[in-house]
Amino acid sequence: MNEELFRLRAQHVEITKRFINNGWIEVYRSGNDSEIEAGIYCCLVSPDNLNKYLEDRDWGIHWGSEGHPSVITHFRDGGKVTEYFRFAEEGLEPFIYPKWFTHVKERYVDVSQEFVNYFKLYEQASSKQKRSYYFIDDSGDTEEVIHVTERQVRIKLKFLNEYLAVRKMHLSLCFDFMIVTDEAGAGSAFIPKDEDFISNSFHYNHLIRVVPGIGDKPLQSWIIGKTMLKFDAAKSGKFWFDLDEDAHESFIIGYDDDGTEKLVRCDSEDYKFFTPVYFKKEVLNKYYDNPQKYEVDGFHIKSSFISLKMDNNNTDYVMVFLNDLTMLPQKEQLHWKHHNIAPQTGMGMSGAYYDTMVLGNWARDSDSVDVRFKAKYHRFNKKWFGKFGWHFYKELTGSDPQHFSALHLPSENNVRAFCEQILILVKATVDSLNEEMLVKGLSKIENEKGIAKLERFLDIRSIQIPDMITFLRNLQDLRSGMMAHRFSKSNKNCQKALTYFGLTEHNYRQVAQDIFIKSLFTLNTFSKLFLDETEEFEG
Structure with a gap:
């Protein structure tokens, strides 16, 4: 055995740091930690009771009997008086509630509901043994505050500090670490000791001794006691829900x-x-x-x-x-x-x-091509359905409506932003063409794709729009070559599309704007041809 392990060096360091690590504090631990039997527990201590509480290393309350409410009968003024007490131990309040239900052999840990309610924490759980609680701020962003497993509870320190300050209560972090071994395991680390560590913030003892009669591992190293996380009185008047009237930029x-x-x-x-x-x-x-x-x-x-x-x-x-x-x-x-x-x-x-x-005139469309395109897309598909009984573009399903809602002209001139937005646009237009209805009643052609079906739909009605079909084919090839598959310079269709759009590494945003304008022009053209609507957009 590592002699440092027997000396419980790491545990001394943990106590010094009050079990705080990277902004989190561990307030509960139960079970073996490698070869060490480890336990951490906690409770709240009132300021009036602090000095008395630190006179010894006793925890005051213990898991399994953590401050259960009590009904106590006593004599007063010559008669019996029965009173209900929230907690059995005066000046102490439980914060962690380990629970063990023997009839189902299930173990889990609860955290003070008052703490959860104070921050209006949202619970997400895969089981009672694995839960997290999140704080939701005014912007709707979440931050994990409590992480619970069957044998450990960690809390984000800044939230616990505020709670203690507002409650004006101290937190006692109680601990019990023990390791037993033989002479070979302890080595030179076995030097008997019975040392107390006492200050106005902690009280614990480290005992190293021989314990006869416990088998082939009679050497024991044992730390037991408590250390305090005290509340900051300067923060006792500040609450997370207070509105700071001066907090304007x-x-x-x-x-x-x-x-x-x-x-x-x-x-x-x-x-x-x-x-x-x-x-x-x-x-x-x-x-x-x-x-x-x-x-x-x-x-x-x-x-x-x-x-x-x-x-x-x-x-x-x-x-x-x-x-x-x-x-x-x-x-x-x-x-x-x-x-x-x-x-x-x-x-x-x-x-x-x-x-x-x-002016409050709600009739005018947006001057921005991306906003205008999305509004026109929905309006066109709805009117098409109203006239013909089927959607020109199949309705978006799953997460696609959300992605379409977020469709926008890229704000930055880079390939990633370009590909993300054009992929959404193509999926909502070319990929969503209602192919079955476009060729309904027409002869079947093997391996005919969506744009070819659209072209036949127009041809049968003596409508020729070669420039639009060319645009849609190049848009589809651009999407297939740059976004849907691994890009290859040998992809002739993609290379042709790059030339068609004049796309370079310097004009992603400008090309995206041109694609939006042409896509809007496509909608306007179909509206004019089939829905008797006229709408212009110059871009």
Whole structure:
């Protein structure tokens, strides 16, 4: 055996650190740790009881009997009085509840429900033995706070510190570590000792001794006692749910006379009426990338937690009125602040946003091609079904509606963003053509693909649109060559598509915009030919 193991060196270090590691604190452990029999338990201690509690190394309460409520009868004023007590031990309160049910031989651990309720923690569990609890902030982001297994409980320290401060209670971390071995195992580490470690924050003992009559391993090294995690009185008046009225960020609204950028807080009373603030398009990536949580359109970002009015109808930037940014939690304001840009010549509010959000005219479509395409796509498919009884594009299923909702003109000029968005667009259009209905009643052609079926659907009605068919074929080849399969320079169809679109490593965003415009033109053309609608978009 390692002599350091017998000396319980690692356990001394753990006690010194109060079982804190990487922002987490271990408040419960039960069972063997390699060759060491290990136990960690905890309870809350009132400040009035702290000095008395630290007079010895006794835990005060123990798992299996952790402060069960008690009904006690005693004599008062010459008669019997029966009283109910929440906890059996005065000045101590259980925080961890290990449970063992012999009739089903099941073991699990609960954490104080008061702690869970204080932070409104959300529980996710695969079983009673494996559970996690999450804090959900004002933006809807989650953070794990409690991690529970059958024989261990860890808690995020910053949450526990706040709870202790608000409750004005200390946490006692109780521990019991023991190892037994023989002379060969202990080696030179066997030096009998009975040493107490005492301060105003801990009280424990390390005992090394011979214990006769326990078989062939009579040498024992044993640490038992407790150490305190004390509450911070300076934080006792601060609560996680308190609204900080000063938690508003400043944003660039223009320039001062000397040419420096002018920063104004978003809750400013002097600039509360229609003061525009501009942001890079990249500010929306966070929300587009999480479509199951956020809905993004030309005029809003919405979720169960936030709602922000914005002008997302320009190709290169997003505009928000300064005071509207106060609707965001401070963490979200910091995200937007990171993408804030100073206004430049030519920037301004889009006509769509002005008509819709300022004048209240809801009839106008977005000026942004991606937003306009998505609105047109849904409107076209609905009207087609209303007229013909079947959908021109098969309805999106599974997670596809969320991906389509997040479809947008790439905000960055790189191949990854380009491929992600074009893949979604092609899947919703070319791949979703209702092939069965397009050729219903027509002769069958072996191995005929979707675009060929569309071409026959048009031919039978004496409609010739060769440029559109060429666009769709090249779009399909681009998707197949760059995104659906491993890219190869020998893929002639893909190479031809790259030439058709003029795609280089320097113009991904511009080509994506061109594809969106042509896709919208396709919808407008079908609307004009089959639905008697006329709509123009110049891009």
